[in-house]
Amino acid sequence: MGCVANGRGLSPQASEDCVISCVRRLQETMDSGTIVLDEGNYILSEYRDNLRSDGQPGVGDAFLKWVYNYQWNPQRCQRVRITPLADGTGFAEFPEDPDLTGFDLSDRMFVAAACAHPCRPPILNAVDTDWWIFRDTLQRNGVALEFLCESDLQRMAESGFRAS
Secondary structure, eight states: OHHHHTOTTTOTTSOHHHHHHHHHHHHHHHHHOOEEEETTOHHHHHHHHHOOOSSSOOHHHHHHHHHHHHTTOTTTEEEEOOOBOTTSSOBTTSOOOGGGTTSOGGGHHHHHHHHHSTTOOOEEESSOHHHHHTHHHHHHTTOOEEETTHHHHHHHHHHTOOOO
């Protein structure tokens, strides 16, 4: 979502409406929302490693800075413990469902964190089609999802385009 909020250069598959939706949601979060991070900083590392602006800092970059600034403020950031599996295939908190075997390994930390949180907060997605493809199975396993760019995801799914 942060990459999309930085502009279409990093996510050309995102429509202008999608970019606007992501910018608004990140701004709302920074203004008055909360986020969930894991105690091992897997999620923070994923944000840092994948959020690259296309030259001009954008809202996604501002969000990353916000996360760094508020990561230890319990009113803005709640931390949960997730347990990496020894074989590197994910986390103990990730649902044991054979229908999720093909789910992206790099996204399993988000599912694990949501499952480890007592309130099971929703996971927000912009244009990562893996979440769209596995949405029914994830929801069946108690994982709440919120798609900010549903029409873009439907268009990509219909065309066979996969983005992660």
